[in-house]
Amino acid sequence: xxxxxxxxGDRNQFTxxxxxxxxxxxxxxxxxxxxxxxxxxxxxxxxxxxxxxxEALRFLLELKPEILLLGTGAKxxxxxxxxxxxxxxxxxxxxxxxxxAACRTFNILMxxxxxxxxxxxx
Numbered sequence: 001x002x003x004x005x006x007x008x009g010d011r012n013q014f015t016x017x018x019x020x021x022x023x024x025x026x027x028x029x030x031x032x033x034x035x036x037x038x039x040x041x042x043x044x045x046x047x048x049x050x051x052x053x054x055e056a057l058r059f060l061l062e063l064k065p066e067i068l069l070l071g072t073g074a075k076x077x078x079x080x081x082x083x084x085x086x087x088x089x090x091x092x093x094x095x096x097x098x099x100x101a102a103c104r105t106f107n108i109l110m111x112x113x114x115x116x117x118x119x120x121x122x
Contacts, residue, residue, distance in 0.1 A: 011037040011110055014103035014118075019074070022103060022120050035118045036063060037110045046121055049077045049096075061086055065117035067093040067109065071102030072121055 012035050016023035021030045024040055034041040046056045049072050060068055068087065070079070076098045087094045097105065099120055106118040 012040055013107050013110060017100055017103050020122060022071075022099065022122060030122060032119075032121045034060065034063070035106065035120065036065065037116070039063075044119065046119070048073075048121060049079050052079050052083050057083060057086065060117065060119055061090060061092070063117050064090075064115075065092060066115040067095065067117075069102040069106055069109075069116065069118040070094060070096045070121075071099035071118060072096055073099055076101075 012024055014022060014024055014035070015026050016028075021028050022033065023029070024033065024035055029042065031042070032044045032046050034044045041059075044056065044059070046052060049070075076096060078096050084094050095102075095105070099122070102118050102120060106116055109116040
């Protein structure tokens with residue numbers, strides 16, 4: 001599915017998604033990515049919620065978003081609560097949702113000027 005949003009200037013936005021991929025700024029990615037309005041990290045090595053480890057989560061904490069959207073693929077899957085403890089301590093909201101919902105929500109929050117990050121598991 002392609003998404004259409006008013007021009008975001010030089011900020012990143014999701015422009016499409018489908019089975020096994022997401023598109024950011026018309027570029028297709030077939031592996032997990034982390035997207036903020038100003039940065040795209042293609043080397044996020046997470047392949048599923050069940051393999052979220054301290055290193056992967058630490059990287060997300062270092063981005064210091066106001067809210068983290070965790071796109072978990074075709075279905076909404078929740079990570080272990082203990083894995084998210086440090087986000088709560090840092091007062092960073094975490095929302096787990098299926099990938100299409102995470103892409104759409106990121107675009108809305110980014111357009112509002114929010115400090116949002118999307119960690120998309122493909």
